[in-house]
Amino acid sequence: MAIIEGFRVQNFRALRDVTLGKLSGEKTGDPLTPFTVVIGKNGAGKSTLFDAFGFVADCLATDVETACDMKQRGGFERMRSKGVAEPIRFEIYYREAQNERPISYELAIDMDENGRPFVLSEVLKQRRKGQKYGRPFPFLRLAQGKGTVWAGEDAVEIEGQEEENVSNTVELTDPRELGISTLGTLKEHPRIRKFRDFLKGWYLSYFYPDAARSLPTAGPQRHLNVHGDNIGNVVQFMEREHKDRFKNILDRIASKIPGITNIDTKVTDDKRVLLRFDDGAFGDPFFAQQMSDGTLKMFAYLLLLEDPDPHPFICIEEPENGLYHKLLEALAQEFRAHATGKKNAPQIFTTTHQPYFVDALTPEEVWILEKGDDGFSTIRRASDLEVVRSLVAEGLPLGGLWYSDYLDER
Numbered sequence: 001m002a003i004i005e006g007f008r009v010q011n012f013r014a015l016r017d018v019t020l021g022k023l024s025g026e027k028t029g030d031p032l033t034p035f036t037v038v039i040g041k042n043g044a045g046k047s048t049l050f051d052a053f054g055f056v057a058d059c060l061a062t063d064v065e066t067a068c069d070m071k072q073r074g075g076f077e078r079m080r081s082k083g084v085a086e087p088i089r090f091e092i093y094y095r096e097a098q099n100e101r102p103i104s105y106e107l108a109i110d111m112d113e114n115g116r117p118f119v120l121s122e123v124l125k126q127r128r129k130g131q132k133y134g135r136p137f138p139f140l141r142l143a144q145g146k147g148t149v150w151a152g153e154d155a156v157e158i159e160g161q162e163e164e165n166v167s168n169t170v171e172l173t174d175p176r177e178l179g180i181s182t183l184g185t186l187k188e189h190p191r192i193r194k195f196r197d198f199l200k201g202w203y204l205s206y207f208y209p210d211a212a213r214s215l216p217t218a219g220p221q222r223h224l225n226v227h228g229d230n231i232g233n234v235v236q237f238m239e240r241e242h243k244d245r246f247k248n249i250l251d252r253i254a255s256k257i258p259g260i261t262n263i264d265t266k267v268t269d270d271k272r273v274l275l276r277f278d279d280g281a282f283g284d285p286f287f288a289q290q291m292s293d294g295t296l297k298m299f300a301y302l303l304l305l306e307d308p309d310p311h312p313f314i315c316i317e318e319p320e321n322g323l324y325h326k327l328l329e330a331l332a333q334e335f336r337a338h339a340t341g342k343k344n345a346p347q348i349f350t351t352t353h354q355p356y357f358v359d360a361l362t363p364e365e366v367w368i369l370e371k372g373d374d375g376f377s378t379i380r381r382a383s384d385l386e387v388v389r390s391l392v393a394e395g396l397p398l399g400g401l402w403y404s405d406y407l408d409e410r
Contacts, residue, residue, distance in 0.1 A: 001344045002198045002312050005031030005102060006093035009052045011081045014045040016376035020367055023093050024104035024125060025135050030381075031093075033365050034339035037332075038351045038379070039358060039402060040369035045377035046351040049369065050204070050317045053349070055079075056090055056107065057202045063176040064109050064117045076109070076117040081376065087120050096194055101127050104136055105195060107178070118175040120144060124192065129154045140192060142179045145172035149179075151188040203311035203346075207300050209293040209322065218273040223307060228300045232273035232288070235265050235303070242308055253302045256330065257295055293322040301331065305338040310346040320354040332360035355399030363388055366398060368407050382407060 006021035006029075021032035040046050051071070058067035068076045080088055087110040095102045108120040121143050125136035137156035141147045148167050150156055155166035172179055183189050184196030204226060211229035220237035221230050238246045254260045262278040262285070275288040277295070288296060301319060319335075320328050339348045352358065358366060363383035370378055382388050382398065391401055401407060 002094055002096045003347050004094045008091040010089040011084050011086050012052050012088050013048045013079060013081060014377045015048055016081050018377055018379050023091060034347050035336045035365055036349045037361055037365055038367045038369050044369045044371050046369055050315060050351055053315050054204045060178055060181055060199050064119055065176045068117050076111050122179045128156055145175045149183055153190055198312055201311050202313045204315040209296045212296045213289045215272040218267045218271045224304050231300055232265050232275040249306045257298050294324060297322050312346055314346050314348045316350045318352055319350055320352055320357050325356045328354055328356040329360040332357050355403040358399035358402055359397040361398050363392055
């Protein structure tokens with residue numbers, strides 16, 4: 001499954017210029033791990049970083065103007081870093097598979113003369129076939145909706161060379177839509193299609209327990225939605241489509257939630273679906289409406305991880321909220337196991353402010369986000385701190401070191 005090796009965001013609120021992992025053309029630096037966690041104090045910019053991923057995904061799902069106005073973002077002017085007149089920029093460096101040539105996607109968004117956000121530029125780049133090192137070359141280059149695209153699996157822009165029948169001049173009709181949204185639907189552009197599908201498959205969790213307590217209309221659904229209000233429908237789907245593994249999945253999930261012995265669904269007379277939890281102490285099970293926030297959240301996350309056709313990239317902001325502290329290390333271990341233990345495993349990205357969650361992590365998996373004196377955020381990897389590497393090697397837990405201020409800027 002595809003994996004993001006590096007992500008850069010510029011001029012996005014407090015993120016004046018922040019890079020995680022390895023970007024295109026860099027000879028040094030390590031790529032992001034399959035399970036990546038960002039920590040930091042309140043106000044350091046963790047929610048902003050989470051929203052940076054969400055904003056890029058929303059730009060594809062709708063358009064850049066709609067994305068600027070969604071989720072209380074307040075429009076382009078409020079999103080752009082204070083005191084900055086430059087465009088908001090993103091760079092995503094990813095691979096479709098371990099042995100595939102990496103692809104870099106660069107996106108710049110600015111404001112036109114009418115005060116409306118538009119796509120200033122889009123570039124997709126890749127090294128030539130057989131080239132292990134060196135700079136990548138564009139196979140999509142758009143500026144204000146106009147530019148050139150190179151077809152096929154291998155063609156790229158080479159200065160001073162013309163490759164026949166592989167490049168086309170394009171002009172988009174809507175300057176607020178991403179070029180990959182349109183070009184990614186065309187058969188002659190398989191690399192653009194793969195990246196578009198990858199980005200389209202991102203899952204950013206906006207789960208809240210009250211949504212899981214709703215009573216949706218009965219009917220199996222393949223994937224958990226971002227709010228979690230179809231959790232019963234997903235259980236129905238698992239019951240119907242994956243009978244052989246369904247009981248084992250729920251048994252495993254139930255064993256990880258203290259006091260729960262069984263989980264199933266009940267369809268009411270008016271065709272609503274009820275999620276039932278059996279704790280073994282009473283003759284009748286409890287319904288989701290009676291369960292604690294923590295139980296519902298733990299169940300939703302574990303059900304998400306057990307998706308038979310998982311999302312390639314999963315973002316969860318502060319998964320520890322509402323959970324008993326002794327469950328946090330186990331939850332972190334579950335995230336890592338699912339991100340690293342399967343061939344088509346999802347990449348998981350979370351933010352947290354809980355040392356108990358961080359105790360289960362390695363320094364390579366943890367990034368420290370801090371707010372500078374100028375009001376902008378900076379980020380660094382915990383493994384870049386020599387004292388942290390040494391103390392972890394001696395057996396000290398990373399969360400404990402964070403609690404003791406060993407991860408603070410010195």
